[in-house]
Amino acid sequence: MELKRIRSRSKILLFISMLMFMVLVIAYAKLEWRLPGAPMDTTDVLRGRILSEDGTILAQSVHDPATGLQKRIYPQKTLAGALLGVLGTDRGLSGLELFYQEELASGRDVIVTLDPSIQTVLESQMNRYATENQGVYGSAVILDTPTGKILAAASWPTFDPNNWRNYPTERWRNRPFVDSYEPGSVIKALVVAGILNDGKTHPEQTFDTPMWRAIGNNRIRDAVQHPPRLTTREILRYSSNVGMSHLVQNYPDQSLYDYLKQYGFGEATPIENLYTEDGVVYPPSRWSDIMKVNMSFGQGMTTNTVQVAAAYNTLANDGQYTAPYLVAVDRIREERQVLTETTARTMRDLLRRVVDDGIKTAAGIPGYDIGGKSSTAQVVVNGRYSNEIYNSLFAGFFPANQPKVTMVIMVHGAKKNYFGSMLAAPIFRDVTSEMVSQWGFPPDWKRLQEKAKP
Secondary structure, eight states: OHHHHHHHHHHHHHHHHHHHHHHHHHHHHHHHOOOTTOOOBTTSOOOOOEEETTOOEEEEEEEETTTTEEEEEOTTTTTTHHHHOOBOSSSBOSHHHHHTHHHHHTTOOEEEOOOHHHHHHHHHHHHHHHHHTTOSEEEEEEEETTTOBEEEEEEESOOOGGGGGGSOGGGGOOHHHHOOBOOTTHHHHHHHHHHHHTTSOOTTOEEEOOSEEEETTEEEEOSSOOOSEEEHHHHHHTTOHHHHHHHHHTSOHHHHHHHHHHTTTTSOOOOSSOOOOOOBOOOGGGOOHHHHHHHHTTOSOBBOHHHHHHHHHHHHTTTEEEOOBSOGGGOOOOEEEOSOHHHHHHHHHHHHHHHHHSSOOSOOBTTBOOEEEEEEEEEEETTEEEEEEEEEEEEEEESSSSOSEEEEEEEEOOSSOOOTTTTHHHHHHHHHHHHHHHHTOOOOHHHHHHHHOO
16 A cells, blocks of 8 residues: 555656656747747847937837737838848848847847938938839948948838838848949049049040040940040049040059059958948959950949948048948948048049039039039940940039038939939939038038029
C-alpha cells in the first residue's frame, strides 16, 4: 500500500516537473527564439519611434487592445514613406525600419535630420510636376549646405507604410540612395571647377566650338545653337559638349579621375547605416579618347541623387566636401577640401549666370540669387542611348552668394516636357520659393530693380 502511494506521488511530481519544464521552455523561446514573422504580444518591449529633430513623430508603435499585439503607426502617412521603410510582423523589411532594426527593436528611438515641412513641399512639387509630365519615377535630396545635414529626401511615387501591402514593392525603393544613373550635363560644372582649380583654364578663355566635332570615329554634338566661339563661362551657359571636349582634351586623365573621386563619385557614400548604390567611375587605364570626353558631360559614369547633391554641396560650401548625414548620433564625419574657396566662389558666380542668362530655365526666382545646372541625360536602353527616354535633372544651391541649401531633382522617363531646365528646374524653383517664405528671406531689391529695367 505504501509502495503504491509512493509511486503515485512520484508520477504526480514527474508530471508537475515536466509541466514546469515546458512552461520554462515556452517562456525562453518566447523571449529569445521568436521566429521572424511571429506576432509580438504586449509583454514585448515597445518598438522605438522614428522622429524628426523637431519632435515630429514619423513612426511609432502602440499596443492594440483588440489583438494584444503591437501596431506600427506612421502618423504622417505617405511622408518619407520609402525612407522610413516597411515593418513586417516584428522586423524591418526596408528603409530605416530595416537598417535600424536592432535599435528600434530594443525600444530605442531614432532621430533623423528631416525637416517635415520641407519634406512635405518637396514631395508635393515632385508629385505635381512628375505626374503632369508623365514621369515614371524620380528622386530628390535637399542638404543643409554648411553641415551636409539631409533636410529632405524624396522618392516618387511614394506610398503609405501604414498600408504597405497595398503597394508594389517597387514603391519601397529608397530612390535618392539606390537608383543609379548617368547624370549628364550637371557634371560639366564639377569638371570645369577642377580644371579652373588647377589653373588650366579661366572663365574668359575662348575655344572654337562648332555645333559638332569628331573624336576618332565618333561624333559629339551640341543641342542648343550658340556662337562659333565660346568662353569657358559660355560653355556652361550653353551647355556645350563640344566646348567640354576642348577643355578636357589636354587635361591629365588622372587629374580628372581624382576630382571625380574627391567629389564622391564611384565610392560608397559615407552615410550611417543606410545602403547606397556606389555608382561607377572607371579608372583612366580603361579610358579611350571618346570615353574621357563623354565623362566630361556625364556619360559613361553612374551615380545617385545623394552623391550629386554632395558633389554640388562642395561648390556651395566653399570647396569643402562634407559627407551627408541623416542620423546625427551616427554621423560619419568625412570632410576634405577639394577646391580652393576662390574656385568655389567663381563657380557659384558662373552657375548663377547659367540660371540668369543661360539656356532658358525655370529655376530663377525674381529678387533671389540661384545657382545651378540642368541635365537632359539620355538613358541607355539595350546598349544604346535612347532618343525617347531621358533623365531630367537640376542641381543647384540657394542663395548663390552664400548658400544655405543645396538641392538636386531627378525625374526619369517623362513623356511630355522632359528637358531638365523645364521639368526638374521648376520643382527646384517652387520648393525654394516655399523655403524662402517659411524662413522669411527678404529679396534682393537691387536685383529686382535690375530685372525690371527695360
